[in-house]
Amino acid sequence: xxxxxxxxxxxxxxxxxxxxxxxxxxxxxxxxxxxxxxxxxxxxxxxxxxxxxxxxxxxxxxxxxxxxxxxxxxxxxxxxxxxxxxxxxxxxxxxxxxxxxxxxxxxxxxxxxxxxxxxxxxxxxxxxxxxxx
Numbered sequence: 396x397x398x399x400x401x402x403x404x405x406x407x408x409x410x411x412x413x414x415x416x417x418x419x420x421x422x423x424x425x426x427x428x429x430x431x432x433x434x435x436x437x438x439x440x441x442x443x444x445x446x447x448x449x450x451x452x453x454x455x456x457x458x459x460x461x462x463x464x465x466x467x468x469x470x471x472x473x474x475x476x477x478x479x480x481x482x483x484x485x486x487x488x489x490x491x492x493x494x495x496x497x498x499x500x501x502x503x504x505x506x507x508x509x510x511x512x513x514x515x516x517x518x519x520x521x522x523x524x525x526x527x528x
Contacts, residue, residue, distance in 0.1 A: 398512070401452055405508050408447035413500055416440035420496060429492070433481050433499070434474065441470045444507070453516040462515055469510035473503035 416436045423432035445466055449455050455462070477499045484495035 401512065402508070404452040405448065405511075408444065408452055409504055412440045412444045412447065413504075415443055416500060417496060424492070429485055430478055430482060433478050433496070437474050437477055437503075438470075441474075448511055449516070453511065455516045465515040466511070469507055469515055472510070473506045476506055477503040 416439070419436035419439050420432050423435055427435070449462075449466075479499075480502050481495045481499040484491055484498060488494070
């Protein structure tokens with residue numbers, strides 16, 4: 396599959412995942428801190444993102460413990476970036492909750508696409524490249 400199609404699929408999946416992330420986040424901030432709410436909502440959205448990206452975006456059908464470990468590492472990195480950016484923006488502009496979440500989500504989304512494409516699902520990419528030649 397070409398990268399353009401993957402970016403389109405990643406964007407569609409990201410829209411669904413973003414809606415899940417935003418919905419859970421806004422529900423939880425009524426009861427929990429911003430950081431805890433962002434962390435929980437990000438993890439929930441990450442589970443949905445894994446399923447979308449593995450089976451639909453990157454068409455990676457093979458079970459692999461190494462892939463799951465790589466996916467988890469990328470998501471923890473993205474989670475750290477997401478919470479850091481969210482917290483930083485809120486410390487500068489406490490009322491900019493939506494803006495903080497959007498910027499944090501877009502930043503972590505860029506990190507995850509790059510990580511998924513060239514590291515998490517790399518075995519499938521190598522197989523496709525070999526099969527296409």
